[in-house]
Amino acid sequence: MPNCRHCGRRITNFDKDRCPYCGGTSPIEENYVTMDMTASINPLEGGYDLYHSKSRLLCFFLALFLGFLGIDFFYRGFWKKGLMVLIPVLVFTAGLGTLLYFLTSLSFWGYVIVLGVFFVIGALGSLRYLLSHSHKDASGEWLR
DSSP, X not given: OOBOTTXXXXXXXXXXXXXXXXXXXXXXXXXXXXXXXXHHOOTXXXXXOOOOOOXXXXXXXXXXXXXXXXXXXXXXXOHHHHHHHHHHHHHHHHHHHHHHHHXXXXXXXXXXXXXXXXXXXXXXXXXXXXXXXXXXXXXXXBOO
């Protein structure tokens, strides 16, 4: 696609008379030629790997057993969402586990109880991968 010679924005070949953004007349230069895609990308050279989409079933099992840590988000490529799940779980587990450790006679079981609650929440959240087919990975590909 050509650029307007007045404002520099991309325009289509159909905008020969007037730029739709700046209104400049004759925005396309006279010697502009469209580029053939096969000239810039040679499919016979190789080095192009096919994209393998993520598995919905594997994502379900990761969410079922490790979903409370956000592992399913890491697997799908959503690092920020995974950290947004992982960090609060670690903070709440440390805080509430320590509180239960000192206020009750549960010793280390306070940490186990808090992690168990998060595990149940993550296991229930894993059902979204079985009940819905509308999940994508970070590349925008549907889970297979």
